[in-house]
Amino acid sequence: xxxxxxxxxxxxxxxxxxxxxxxxxxxxxxxxxxxxxxxxxxxxxxxxxxxxxxxxxxxxxxxxxxxxxxxxxxxxxxxxxxxxxxxxxxxxxxxxxxxxxxxxx
Amino acid sequence: xxxxxxxxxxxxxxxxxxxxxxxxxxxxxxxxxxxxxxxxxxxxxxxxxxxxxxxxxxxxxxxxxxxxxxxxxxxxxxxxxxxxxxxxxxxxxxxxxxxxxxxxxxxxxxxxxxxxxxxxxxxxxxxxxxxxxxxxxxxxxxxxxxxxxxxxxxxxxxxxxxxxxxxxxxxxxxxxxxxxxxxxxxxxxxxxxxxxxxxxxxxxxxxxxxxxxxxxxxxxxxxxxxxxxxxxxxxxxxxxxxxxxxxxxxxxxxxxxxxxxxxxxxxxxxxxxxxxxxxxxxxxxxxxxxxxxxxxxxxxxxxxxxxxxxxxxxxxxxxxxxxxxxxxxxxxxxxxx
Numbered sequence: 308x309x310x311x312x313x314x315x316x317x318x319x320x321x322x323x324x325x326x327x328x329x330x331x332x333x334x335x336x337x338x339x340x341x342x343x344x345x346x347x348x349x350x351x352x353x354x355x356x357x358x359x360x361x362x363x364x365x366x367x368x369x370x371x372x373x374x375x376x377x378x379x380x381x382x383x384x385x386x387x388x389x390x391x392x393x394x395x396x397x398x399x400x401x402x403x404x405x406x407x408x409x410x411x412x
Numbered sequence: 413x414x415x416x417x418x419x420x421x422x423x424x425x426x427x428x429x430x431x432x433x434x435x436x437x438x439x440x441x442x443x444x445x446x447x448x449x450x451x452x453x454x455x456x457x458x459x460x461x462x463x464x465x466x467x468x469x470x471x472x473x474x475x476x477x478x479x480x481x482x483x484x485x486x487x488x489x490x491x492x493x494x495x496x497x498x499x500x501x502x503x504x505x506x507x508x509x510x511x512x513x514x515x516x517x518x519x520x521x522x523x524x525x526x527x528x529x530x531x532x533x534x535x536x537x538x539x540x541x542x543x544x545x546x547x548x549x550x551x552x553x554x555x556x557x558x559x560x561x562x563x564x565x566x567x568x569x570x571x572x573x574x575x576x577x578x579x580x581x582x583x584x585x586x587x588x589x590x591x592x593x594x595x596x597x598x599x600x601x602x603x604x605x606x607x608x609x610x611x612x613x614x615x616x617x618x619x620x621x622x623x624x625x626x627x628x629x630x631x632x633x634x635x636x637x638x639x640x641x642x643x644x645x646x647x648x649x650x651x652x653x654x655x656x657x658x659x660x661x662x663x664x665x666x667x668x669x670x671x672x673x674x675x676x677x678x679x680x681x682x683x684x685x686x687x688x689x690x691x692x693x694x695x696x697x698x699x700x701x702x703x704x705x706x707x708x709x710x711x712x713x714x715x716x717x718x719x720x721x722x723x724x725x726x727x728x729x730x731x732x733x734x735x736x737x738x739x740x741x742x743x744x745x746x747x748x749x
Contacts, residue, residue, distance in 0.1 A: 321656060323606065323665035324562070335631070343627045346636070346658055369659050372633065396624070 326374040330410055334371065337406040340398035344368050350390035350400060356383040364390050364400045367407065377411050414439035417742055418500050418510040420685065422482065423451020424728060425516035425720030425735045427473040430480045432739030441481040441508060443488060443500075445681070449474055451518055457548035459728055460591045461618035467549075469728075491688050496749060498715060511749065512715045512742045515685060515699065516735065519676035519721040522570030522578065530566060530672055531642040537650055537667070538642065540569075540674045541585065544592055560603050560668035563596055564652060565589045566639045567609040571675030580696045582675030583725040586612050587619045589673050590626045597630040606633045606665065608654050616727060637663070642670060676725045689713060698724045709738040717742055 335341050344365060351363025360383030370377045381404065390400040417433050419426045422444030430440035448454060450470035459466050489501040491513070500508045524532040524540050532538045539547075539555050547553040567589055571582040586609065593605045612634070614620045626632040637654040645651050650667040678698040686693055691711050694700035699722045702710040709718050719738040720731040 319661050321659075321661050321663040323604075323663060328604070339628065342631060343624055345623075345627075366659075369656070373656060373659060373661070373663070375659075 321373045338403040349393040353389045416510040419514045421516035422449040428735035431476040514717045516719045517679045517682045522674045524672045529641045538670045562667045563669045564667045565607045569672040585673040593632045
């Protein structure tokens with residue numbers, strides 16, 4: 308078939324009414340710190356993988372809470388723990404990431 | 413014979429100032445246009461950060477100023493200065509003289525229906541912060557569903573909004589939204605509650621703790637982005653649109669209740685007064701103090717003092733502190749005359 312160069316763009320609009328709340332609440336149970344991120348971005352700034360993959364715990368949490376796929380972000384995490392050291396709210400990011408891997412992979 | 417001090421406005425600023433002036437040996441005369449004392453606080457349910465009762469605060473002040481003269485449902489007809497004495501004429505025929513006048517006319521809530529895109533007065537389930545407080549105080553409101561599944565809060569309604577004519581931040585709404593989000597989660601634990609904010613300005617004592625509390629203990633969701641429009645679905649729910657500015661993606665969600673955090677604008681009465689006795693209006697639309705740092709409670713006219721939200725958006729404790737300071741300034745002014 309001839310390709311005329313036309314295509315349909317996929318909508319990027321998020322729909323909060325469709326977020327999997329059950330799975331998200333399970334994550335909150337396993338790591339209560341997931342609730343208290345204030346999106347300051349310290350984690351992403353210090354992340355060794357961020358410059359190559361866009362990884363940041365803040366972004367990962369936002370993706371989950373808005374119903375987006377987190378696998379591409381997670382795949383580059385080396386669990387080095389630097390984000391835990393800089394988080395001003397003391398979130399156990401290591402436990403968070405490990406549980407996200409369990410629930411969302 | 414005790415000396416009169418006329419206080420325009422019987423909200424918490426006017427009441428607290430009257431209480432202090434009584435202690436200092438004056439005869440405060442409160443002129444209040446509504447039928448009760450207490451102003452906006454009298455219509456509120458609980459106050460942050462300790463969830464203390466607004467009614468108790470007003471009740472206590474009312475008790476403290478039992479000896480003051482209070483004119484309810486009364487307006488100023490005229491206010492004139494002859495040398496160092498002001499003559500105040502009220503619409504009930506009473507005429508008073510006073511060497512000092514305290515303006516404590518406060519603020520007015522921004523009229524949320526001016527932001528037409530939010531649908532206040534158009535859709536069935538859109539209310540304001542003040543409506544919610546009235547409901548918590550026992551007023552019936554059929555706009556609030558019996559079992560809402562999903563609730564939204566819009567911060568900065570008529571605040572930080574040049575097009576609405578208000579460039580200022582109303583200061584208290586961020587914390588009020590968090591307080592009300594918690595209160596609604598307590599009543600409706602099953603509901604998802606979303607706060608849409610541009611910035612969270614949690615500057616005061618324990619406000620930040622309040623925020624963490626809302627996230628950790630109540631699971632309130634915070635989304636950075638201003639709601640751009642509200643629509644109604646075919647089954648009568650609300651659908652709102654915003655951008656999640658942290659992800660850079662447009663977003664929608666269906667809600668059963670939307671609460672608009674109406675901001676503070678200067679009470680139009682203050683502007684009428686300003687016209688009468690040539691007081692200045694500051695660039696933010698509130699009364700202009702002689703100095704915004706060193707003399708916030710003084711006007712450019714001798715004997716005219718300010719307390720509370722007539723000079724800008726204030727919290728309740730800030731207002732009370734200003735009222736106390738104003739009473740002392742008045743006392744010093746009168747002693748030195």
